[in-house]
Amino acid sequence: MKIRGRVWKLGDDVNTDLIISGRYKYDILDMKELARHAFEDLDPELHKKIKPGDIIVAGQNFGCGSSREHAPLVIKALGVGAVVAESFARIFFRNAINVGLAAIECPGVASLFEEEDEAEILLEEGIIRNLTSGVQLRFRKWPEIIYKIYLAGGLVDYLKRGGVFE
């Protein structure tokens, strides 16, 4: 599977309050509407700049903080094709895969891209390319079960289609 889009860069330790603040998540139950507040305290315009298919490239410990699944859900609702980070907080990584958002750990990725570069991810091959600069990096492929869950569209769809995780 190929994911291709424009890159938006974020720093280290982007926590779940920055992805979607607690002051909204209790009152706004529709993810598309909630997504209008995504990254608001980081850059109030970012959610408007992100177009479907775009790719977020982040630093260390992306998604640290709370267990709120609203965090990957609003990113998915913005149409983001994948989040590629130097490293992830564990709960965010699980949540992202579970809701069908590609979360890819790739050390070195933060320096591979400038903002608005064009990126291409070859998911099964474990390759991410900067189409603007022509440079590419390899990342450690997911375990097979993660591919199955992601390609099914998330854990619920995976289980509905008879998938198991034992």
Add this chain to the structure above:
Amino acid sequence: MVEKIISRKVGRRVEPGEIVTVKLDYILAHDGTAPLAIKVLEELNRPLYSPDRTVLVIDHTAPSPSSTISNVHLFMRRFAEENGCIFYDIGNGICHQLMVENHVLPWMVIAGADSHTCTYGALGAFSAGFGSTDIGVAMATGFIWIKVPESIKVVMNGELKPPLSSKDAILWLLGEIGARGAIYKALEFMGEGVSSMSISSRLTLTNMVVEVGAKTGLCPVDDKTLAFLRDVGRPAAVDKLSPDDKAEYVDEIFVDLSNLEPMVAKPLSVDNVCPVSEVEGIEVDQVFIGSCTNGRFEDLEVAARILKEKNVKTRLIVAPASRRVYLKAVRTGVLDILISAGAVVIPPGCGPCPGRHLGILGDGEVCLSTQNRNFRGRMGNPKAEIFLSSPATAAASAIVGKIVDPRRWS
């Protein structure tokens, strides 16, 4: 210790890095995460696997500050009634405190749809936070898959000198190893410093392990653990738990608690830690004593000792962590002292910590809080700043209206 618990659960010896599917003793969700989890269960079109092991709590926005949230609460109440699961409505307290008082036993494995589920390790249970989909699937199947984490040993020598508390110790650790210092690891606390600590103090330690990325934190099960269970009316004949002599750790951290200074985390991250002396004199508008980190009786009692016959200069908000804590604070006169000093006591629950009600900060305001996170916008306003400290530092600072060293006020 973490491998011992999981091994006993799955009935064979497990190794770090291994992925295992584990039967859960309890599954937890609250008003911030339960609605999504219940929707997952409904979408899977399966019944609730074990209602008597599923706990739902309304604590994050309690009582409800809006009609939308009231409808979420209604949805949870109906689900709880129809499915017969364990349900705590508003005013009972914070989910983690309720779990610790009423349900958690050593050696259990517990999954919760809240990142601070890791708290129960203070009682020798393996517990971790998950998202709503994982919890929804767990509600349907009774199981969860986990990767057995590697462990980091944290040896605490010496004893804390009052008014220093375990909050100062865990803040020190956050500063030492940083917010990514233990991603996916288990932190195992041990040493005479931990043995001499009350269970309340140990709960503060394990509560904050997620702030360094850890999956869970564990303390040994000793006589104090068993005494705690008797105190909360749940005497249990459980095996003690301690690490084997040959237990393997990927890292070891040593700290002498007797040399520690009161610590503070500055905005905007939990690992931006310094001794209180470096930030003394910073003016504070609001002080919050409460949360799953520091809302227990011991915390309120420390604050009362400092605030006795004093008047606060800041706004002081106090949230007991549970009804049990609240009643004890009423009956012992602790709340009398706090209210007389000018505190506003709000219902047991998360209070202003998640940023939706009961003490949202104004633009440019500074809050000193005993909670566990100080991210931008955490308490409802991205234009406000949050410092984190122990209850003693918070109480003393409320008197002066500035951050101060609590050692001069006790």
